[in-house]
Amino acid sequence: MSSPTARRILLIDDDRLQHALVHGFVGRFRGGPWELEVAADYATGLKKLLSGKYSVCLLDYRLGQRDGLELLREARQAENSTPVVFLTADASEETDDAAMEAGAMDYLVKGELNPRILEHAIRYARKLGETMGQLKLLATRDALTGLHNRREFDRMVADECQRAARFGHPFALVMADIDFFKKINDTHGHQVGDEVLKHVASLLAGQLRVVDRIARYGGEEFAILMVETDRKSAVEGMHRLFALLAETPCQPEGTDLTLNVTLSAGLAVMPDDAAACSELIALSDKALYAAKHAGRNRVVTAHSLKA
Numbered sequence: 001m002s003s004p005t006a007r008r009i010l011l012i013d014d015d016r017l018q019h020a021l022v023h024g025f026v027g028r029f030r031g032g033p034w035e036l037e038v039a040a041d042y043a044t045g046l047k048k049l050l051s052g053k054y055s056v057c058l059l060d061y062r063l064g065q066r067d068g069l070e071l072l073r074e075a076r077q078a079e080n081s082t083p084v085v086f087l088t089a090d091a092s093e094e095t096d097d098a099a100m101e102a103g104a105m106d107y108l109v110k111g112e113l114n115p116r117i118l119e120h121a122i123r124y125a126r127k128l129g130e131t132m133g134q135l136k137l138l139a140t141r142d143a144l145t146g147l148h149n150r151r152e153f154d155r156m157v158a159d160e161c162q163r164a165a166r167f168g169h170p171f172a173l174v175m176a177d178i179d180f181f182k183k184i185n186d187t188h189g190h191q192v193g194d195e196v197l198k199h200v201a202s203l204l205a206g207q208l209r210v211v212d213r214i215a216r217y218g219g220e221e222f223a224i225l226m227v228e229t230d231r232k233s234a235v236e237g238m239h240r241l242f243a244l245l246a247e248t249p250c251q252p253e254g255t256d257l258t259l260n261v262t263l264s265a266g267l268a269v270m271p272d273d274a275a276a277c278s279e280l281i282a283l284s285d286k287a288l289y290a291a292k293h294a295g296r297n298r299v300v301t302a303h304s305l306k307a
């Protein structure tokens, strides 16, 4: 993804005259140069918008047979983070409400446009988009490790459960916990404990595919969601991770410590082990508990507990 400060505008509009008009306006902006890129139809526009390459998007309300609102809703479902300003042919309170409801930052009436109004709207939308992005980061990420937090992870698991139910795709959920973490904290202090958490988090994140999701689920507990993954592949993935952990001890900065860190993990898969989300989480927890009891530094599957 390019820098969020790049001054790049995406215009999605099916009207060539509008392209030329906006181009002329952008050329007369006072606050320095902006790049303008144009998409003339719904599909191209949506694809470009979701590329995340633009700092702001101007979106036409009427796109041939289709509707800018629909595009905006679809973009939001795909977690679009680019701020969008609506362009409409006429002002109406209904359009205004609908645009706001769909997640637009602002809406401008085409006939009232001039360079000053457009530049102003773009600057505000961009600033607001940045602020909202920072708020979202605060609300969805764990501050220490940068991983997803528990609330965000629960949301992603619920989404994945729905997808699994609809399309029959399997996925795996792993709950993993650092072994003897309390002892690390008690012996070396909380700062070293934090370093160990960051160490494990970065190894986990480095090992996963981009489609997988990982969270700091609790104090020293991590949760991993592996999409399109059956039990066998998930267990293999965890074994690779354990091997990596074993060969990469944690060496906290500013200390001469070398700490060997191990994990215990419980693994359950959808739909083989569970039919519902809550059941899946409970089963992985139970398997994690069994891994601790069996001597730690291992992965236990929910499946193996059923026998």
Ligand SMILES: [Mg+2]
Binding pocket: 013, 014, 015, 060, 061, 062, 063, 064
């Ligand atoms: Mg149009």
